[in-house]
Amino acid sequence: AKRKKEAEIDRICSRHYGDFLTSVSEMLKLRGAASNLTTLVTDVHRKFNTTGSDLVQVVNELNAIQTERENARKLLQSTLQCKKISALMVKTKEQIESDDHYNAMRTIESIQTEAKLLQVKSMTACLDSWLPIAINKLLYGARTEADGFVADIREHVEVLGSTILSRQAHLNVGNATPNINNDSTAGQSQTAQSGRRGSG
Template identity: 30%
Template structure:
């Protein structure tokens, strides 16, 4: 009978210790004082400490399991991150190299465009000069005709050519600079 009574008290004490442990785990640390006082007031202080140690070991095992479970994922993530970092560095180097090449090619293109601009300007100037000389060509032909007529002593046709030159062709080229040498 006494054994049954002790077993019953032991069960009650174990249940009380379990309740106290749950209260400690779930309660704010400011309110833990009264809970701990009830442990020290009772006679089962040593047993409570054993239960507490067991609970701590159980939690440590759970934490270790969780850490082991997530450790490989962490290692895999770090490995992947290092690979991404390496790839990012390669990509950065490629972008830098491409930028350098584009800068170099761009400079060459700007130089070629400037040369093309100069060629186009020269082409326009030559074309304008040819157009102006083409306007002067009839005057030069008439002048050549006039000289031939004067050499051959055909004075009347030379006077007619001179009059025609003076009234028809020279007014067309009067403002042209090529005639004022």
């Protein structure tokens, strides 16, 4: 009975020892897999850090490009606006020189409207010095033209007045001559009638 009991104990121990060995073997395998997994995670983390740094760099570069593009857009807009105002300035000069004062005034109004939206300090300073000169030239030209127009009107009025007076005088002389003839005829008729009465 004792041997039987020892054999049973030995059998049970052998079985559990085998299970223990199997468990230890599996644990060693898991340890190796965990070690490989740790290495893999470390490698992934390293790659992610590298890729993340590259991604941050790319994002920063994109932001810089976006900023440059916005600055270029503003610069282009300002350049086109300055070009438009410069063309209007040249047009105003030509209109003033050709005595087209009304259209020159309208063009200056357009320049003043565009200048309110202008954000280029150098162009704004140029307009601040150019506009008063152009307006003074426009006023001087318009005043000179008006003075000439008034002088022409006066000259024509004087000529017209002289012509009217001359024609009126001529008409008065023409009307006076028939009256003199009528008066002479009437006098002769009265003399003849008086002579007839005396003879009778």
